[in-house]
Amino acid sequence: MIMPNIPTFSLEELKDGSRQKELAECVTQIGLFYVSDYGCRDSLHRNVTDMAIDFFEKSRQEEQAAVSLEQGSNRRGFSGLGTESTASSTGVGHYSDYAFCYSMGTSNNLFPSDEFETVWSGYFDKLYSASRDIAKSVLISVEESLNGIDDIDEFLTCEPLLRVRYFPEVPKQRSAENMPSRMAPHYDLSVITLIQQFSCPNGFVSLQAKIGDKTIALPEKPGTVVILCGAVASLVTRGRIHAPIHHVAAPPTDRIEGSDRSSAVMFLRPNANFRFSVPDAKKCGLDVSIESETATFADWMGGNYVEMLSVEETV
Structure with a gap:
């Protein structure tokens, strides 16, 4: 495991183009970087994630059911521990994601309370604005x-998806020696993905990416977010x-204690x-199993594109 010097850009540097050549090299060679000063404090991230974790840990079964969609592939509201499987959806295995999740988008949302809706909606708007600015800079850097x-502005006025995940400590059978991932290897079906993470209390770095033949760790850096370029940007x-x-x-057995994360x-889709x-x-190396010559993003996403459905149709 290595921790290379992944570049950090301020949002202003991205917008004014002062480091555009460096950004272009970054997104074409490794596809990830950190961004600082993007208009959202770490304390707001913590407030939003704490609100979600509180719901995961303290809500009753009927409260969870009230904000869950019957079609589990749809991304709105509550998803329980082990109810999603990135491994299955990407064809690399059948194990579940070891995480709770709460999701929202621009419409058809499900919230457990008015306070939850108010806090999350404000947070969503801030991340949507930041992710659009970052994505625009990424695309302009390779505009040719x-x-x-x-x-570009019209393209990025789109359908983002916010997901807050809580990865509790894994049981021994889900440790790295037995099942190395809490969430399977994948690329994101997004233009960019913005990730605010909070480190495991014991210091284990759980978010990892493959660059060339090496796996790199992406630790939390206070005051910044991780940006991953997605498959749509490649396309x-x-x-x-x-x-x-x-x-x-997943952490090794001797580092399970204190490994919750x-x-x-924010997926800018x-x-x-x-x-x-x-x-x-397919020429870009993307796994698209559709047989027709052209397809829509909704076709590619399949049942995951909840904006195509109304809440009344899915609950």
Whole structure:
């Protein structure tokens, strides 16, 4: 395991283009970086994640059911421990994600209380604004490679998804010696993904990415967020932007105690009707199993694109 010097950019540096060449090199070679001064304090992240964890740990079964969708692939409201499987959805295994999750988007949301809705909605708006600014800078840095985007601002006025996850301490059978991931290796179906994480109390670094033939650790850096370029960014730049494979590692047996972890993740996803060339996606090395020549993002996401459904249709 190595911890390389991943670059950190301030949001202002990204917007004014003062480090654009360095950004272009970063997104095309490793596809990840940190961003500081992006308009959201660590204390707000903590407030939002603590609110979610409090619900995970203290809510009754009927309260959880009231904010859960019957179709488990839909991303709204509460998802219980072990109810999702990144391994299954990516075809690398059948083990579950060892995490609780709460999700929201721009519409059709489910909240357990008015206070929860108020705090989360304000937080969502801040992360949406920051992620759009960051994604715009990423795309502009390789603008000559853009394919199928006439207006970057319009493209990024889209359907983001916020997910707060809590990874409790794993049981021994889910330790690294027995099952190395709490969440399986994958790339994100997003333009970019913004991650605010809180480190494991015992110092174990759980968020890890594969760069070339090496696995790197992505520790929490106070005052910053991790940015991962997603598969959609790779697609719309003809494969020039790198979408890194990453996972949430399980701790070894001797580091289970104090290995719980939480994160707030904003996926900046295109609109459901965003259409792309399936052959072009495959040329970029993306796993698109659709047989037609073109597809929409909703087709690619399948049941995960809850914006295509109304709450009344799914509960």
